[in-house]
Amino acid sequence: MLLELRHIQKRFGGVTALRNGNLAVDAGEVHLLLGENGAGKSTLMKTLAGLYLPDSGEILWRGTPVRFRTPAEAAAAGIAMVHQESLLAPHLSVAENIFLGREPRLPAGFVSRRRMMEAATRLIEEHRFPLQAGWRVQKLSPAGRQLVEICRAIQHGSSLLIFDEPTSSLSESETAEVFRIVRELRARNLAVIYITHRLEELRAVGDRVTVLRDGETVHSGNLSDTSTPEIIRHMVGREFSALYHREPLPPGEELLRVEGLSRPPLLADIHLKVRAGEVVGLAGLVGAGRTELCRALFGIDPVAQGAVHVAGRRVRIRNPRDAVRAGLALIPEDRQRTGLATRLPLSQNITAANLGALTRFGFIRGAAERRVAGDFISRLRIRADSPAQLAGRLSGGNQQKVAIAKWLFRQARVFLFDEPARGIDVGAKAEVFAVMDELARAGAAILMVSSELPELLQVADRIVVMREGRIAAELPRGSTQEDVMRHAMLENAGPKPELRS
Amino acid sequence: MIQRLLPFLTLIILFVALALASPYFLTPANLSSVVRQTAVINTMALGMTMIIIAGGIDLSVGAILAFSGLLGAMAMQAGMPIWLGVATGLLAGAFCGLINGLLTVRLNINPFIVTLGTLGILRGVTLIISNGLPVHRIPPRFAFLGEGSVLGVPFVLWLLALCAIATHVILEHTRLGRYAFAIGSNPDAAFYTGIPVGFYTAAVYTISGLLCGLAGMIEASRLMTGQPTAGQGYELQVIAAVVIGGGSLRGGEGSVPGTLVGAFIMGLLSNGSDLLGISPYLQQAIIGAIIIVAVTLDELRKRRFAS
Numbered sequence: 001m002l003l004e005l006r007h008i009q010k011r012f013g014g015v016t017a018l019r020n021g022n023l024a025v026d027a028g029e030v031h032l033l034l035g036e037n038g039a040g041k042s043t044l045m046k047t048l049a050g051l052y053l054p055d056s057g058e059i060l061w062r063g064t065p066v067r068f069r070t071p072a073e074a075a076a077a078g079i080a081m082v083h084q085e086s087l088l089a090p091h092l093s094v095a096e097n098i099f100l101g102r103e104p105r106l107p108a109g110f111v112s113r114r115r116m117m118e119a120a121t122r123l124i125e126e127h128r129f130p131l132q133a134g135w136r137v138q139k140l141s142p143a144g145r146q147l148v149e150i151c152r153a154i155q156h157g158s159s160l161l162i163f164d165e166p167t168s169s170l171s172e173s174e175t176a177e178v179f180r181i182v183r184e185l186r187a188r189n190l191a192v193i194y195i196t197h198r199l200e201e202l203r204a205v206g207d208r209v210t211v212l213r214d215g216e217t218v219h220s221g222n223l224s225d226t227s228t229p230e231i232i233r234h235m236v237g238r239e240f241s242a243l244y245h246r247e248p249l250p251p252g253e254e255l256l257r258v259e260g261l262s263r264p265p266l267l268a269d270i271h272l273k274v275r276a277g278e279v280v281g282l283a284g285l286v287g288a289g290r291t292e293l294c295r296a297l298f299g300i301d302p303v304a305q306g307a308v309h310v311a312g313r314r315v316r317i318r319n320p321r322d323a324v325r326a327g328l329a330l331i332p333e334d335r336q337r338t339g340l341a342t343r344l345p346l347s348q349n350i351t352a353a354n355l356g357a358l359t360r361f362g363f364i365r366g367a368a369e370r371r372v373a374g375d376f377i378s379r380l381r382i383r384a385d386s387p388a389q390l391a392g393r394l395s396g397g398n399q400q401k402v403a404i405a406k407w408l409f410r411q412a413r414v415f416l417f418d419e420p421a422r423g424i425d426v427g428a429k430a431e432v433f434a435v436m437d438e439l440a441r442a443g444a445a446i447l448m449v450s451s452e453l454p455e456l457l458q459v460a461d462r463i464v465v466m467r468e469g470r471i472a473a474e475l476p477r478g479s480t481q482e483d484v485m486r487h488a489m490l491e492n493a494g495p496k497p498e499l500r501s
Numbered sequence: 502m503i504q505r506l507l508p509f510l511t512l513i514i515l516f517v518a519l520a521l522a523s524p525y526f527l528t529p530a531n532l533s534s535v536v537r538q539t540a541v542i543n544t545m546a547l548g549m550t551m552i553i554i555a556g557g558i559d560l561s562v563g564a565i566l567a568f569s570g571l572l573g574a575m576a577m578q579a580g581m582p583i584w585l586g587v588a589t590g591l592l593a594g595a596f597c598g599l600i601n602g603l604l605t606v607r608l609n610i611n612p613f614i615v616t617l618g619t620l621g622i623l624r625g626v627t628l629i630i631s632n633g634l635p636v637h638r639i640p641p642r643f644a645f646l647g648e649g650s651v652l653g654v655p656f657v658l659w660l661l662a663l664c665a666i667a668t669h670v671i672l673e674h675t676r677l678g679r680y681a682f683a684i685g686s687n688p689d690a691a692f693y694t695g696i697p698v699g700f701y702t703a704a705v706y707t708i709s710g711l712l713c714g715l716a717g718m719i720e721a722s723r724l725m726t727g728q729p730t731a732g733q734g735y736e737l738q739v740i741a742a743v744v745i746g747g748g749s750l751r752g753g754e755g756s757v758p759g760t761l762v763g764a765f766i767m768g769l770l771s772n773g774s775d776l777l778g779i780s781p782y783l784q785q786a787i788i789g790a791i792i793i794v795a796v797t798l799d800e801l802r803k804r805r806f807a808s
Contacts, residue, residue, distance in 0.1 A: 300693070324695030338693050341686035343753045352683055353694045355676050363674045406694065 008057035022217040035212035036425030050074035080153030095120035095133040143174035171286035252276030255445035261306030274445040281460030289469040329407030333418040342392030347373030353410040376405040397428020539768030540657035544716040546742040548709025556685035556752025560616040563732035564623035569593035570717030574636040574727025591714040598710015602703030636727030647722030669757035685752025
């Protein structure tokens with residue numbers, strides 16, 4: 001066995017993040033690590049990568065017990081982590097990043113730029129990565145940055161690579177590229193630990209699978225012996241039947257109408273209607289303009305032309321404030337960066353968009369605010385210690401619910417959900433979709449962007465497909481993934497991974 | 502919790518230690534002198550607390566103090582009544598704060614740079630207006646602001662208490678305060694929530710400017726001079742007070758009680774060193790070390806709870 005983690009325990013203050021983490025990985029295998037958010041996957045990997053010291057348990061590396069006190073020690077042993085959020089130096093070149101900290105030296109301590117570029121180019125060509133050694137990392141897409149991290153790991157002679165949700169921000173074609181690379185690493189007898197939330201991906205890369213639940217390893221075995229429903233059952237600890245089925249509603253009045261909206265070169269001539277009680281799915285490849293459309297509608301980016309009507313009234317939206325006043329709500333893709341004030345209590349996040357309703361004579365009524373926060377916490381089943389808990393300490397799913405609660409309290413009528421289920425676990429996903437369904441039943445109009453086609457097809461009443469900044473098609477409920485993908489990609493125009501943005 | 506109270510404990514320990522070490526410390530004369538000396542830094546630090554909570558910084562506070570103190574003194578020298586002179590100083594301060602706020606918001610430039618610039622501009626303008634000469638002909642009764650007492654307590658302490666309570670209430674119980682925290686914690690999220698980020702940012706700088714104007718008048722009253730070079734280096738003491746009191750330069754964190762404690766810790770250190778005959782050179786080094794220790798302890802506390 002290359003690596004064995006035995007009975008790893010880790011506590012933070014009063015919270016036990018890991019009570020019994022077990023994992024065994026062999027050279028030449030791709031080992032999937034699954035579990036809901038908060039199950040302890042990241043904590044387990046961080047003990048392995050030298051970011052946390054376990055409270056108890058042992059780590060066997062090539063059969064001998066080890067303790068990694070720093071990431072450098074883990075890296076020296078041959079363990080590398082490809083992070084979800086890139087940890088590269090954006091202003092340096094691809095080659096410089098690959099060799100960061102281990103630059104080829106000339107006498108007198110100078111760095112040999114020429115040798116570095118040559119070695120990086122050799123490495124990139126050997127693996128057929130669509131990169132160039134001289135490119136600035138700043139200009140790379142998330143997929144390109146991951147490739148640089150992978151190059152770094154290979155260059156440093158790592159024998160175990162940890163991928164933490166590598167495909168969560170990638171398009172389909174980029175995902176395929178990551179799979180190709182993972183398989184190639186396996187063929188070179190490297191071990192790969194692969195963390196993912198996307199159940200559809202499992203079979204594409206994995207050999208064995210380990211499932212964590214509530215800080216404990218509950219299942220470990222060959223992927224071929226384990227069915228997907230079985231895996232889900234291990235993850236959530238309960239049966240998970242019809243995934244996220246929605247009963248369509250009779251549509252009500254037209255709440256959002258977009259006419260000829262353009263923002264060259266990203267958006268061109270967008271026409272769109274969403275009625276009360278309707279969930280309209282917005283599909284398309286990464287870069288097709290879905291997020292850009294949400295941002296333009298919400299007044300974040302300027303619009304060149306076009307008209308927006310909300311509930312039959314023409315509205316001018318020049319900034320998010322106008323949008324909020326018009327009754328729009330945006331639940332952005334990146335909760336941590338743009339959705340929440342993570343260092344403020346969740347109660348303050350919930351009330352932030354509608355403080356006026358809680359203010360009397362200029363003062364915020366504390367008791368009323370606590371009541372509002374308490375109501376939403378129980379109504380949306382937000383799992384938190386108290387309304388004063390910092391929003392950043394909640395799990396992804398609960399953070400998403402807080403982001404939604406903010407707009408519920410504002411009584412918004414048109415909801416723009418940008419990747420509402422990204423990075424949250426299966427159970428929380430179902431809950432978020434249930435909240436969206438409730439919203440629709442209460443008469444809201446919902447526009448939902450998602451890169452996960454199966455869930456989009458299940459949740460949405462109609463699918464609008466975007467391609468290169470335009471509406472490419474509108475498909476009814478019951479369409480298949482193939483229908484959507486055919487419109488999302490030009491047929492026969494096999495898209496090359498777009499690595500430079 | 503213990504660590505959150507650490508600044509308070511430090512203040513109390515410092516107080517007790519000084520009372521034991523020096524027979525002069527607990528005399529009314531000395532205590533009121535500590536209060537009067539720290540009042541200026543304290544008043545400015547209240548405004549800085551709001552700015553730092555909102556994720557900003559203002560390096561020009563010392564320059565605003567000098568500018569508004571000089572204008573107020575000139576107004577009185579020109580024959581205006583005292584109240585009008587004080588009002589002139591306050592308005593001048595608020596105006597400078599507004600300019601800082603507008604530049605930060607409109608040009609979208611890092612406030613560190615903006616206020617570094619206005620620091621220079623205001624110092625220069627103050628020297629030009631005054632020709633580099635202090636303004637002396639001030640009505641004697643103006644001395645009451647800095648040196649007078651009400652009910653046996655220095656008038657500046659009453660003023661400071663009033664400003665501190667007002668700032669605390671604004672921060673904790675009004676929309677302006679809430680938005681300051683929201684903007685400082687995550688400006689993008691605040692913008693996406695529909696909060697008028699620009700307006701509230703400018704408001705925070707303006708209020709801070711107003712408080713600097715008041716501090717300028719207190720300083721002028723204590724010196725009975727409109728001193729164009731007043732307040733040199735105050736910005737660092739003011740920022741230090743906020744930071745020792747738990748304010749975070751990343752924004753979103755800070756409190757009025759914390760800042761007051763921070764300012765008084767520095768005030769007591771300086772007073773104690775004087776009483777005990779410690780060289781002022783060493784004082785500076787001690788305060789520098791305290792800043793680093795305070796922030797380190799605060800970071801450790803946050804880190805322990807973070808993960």
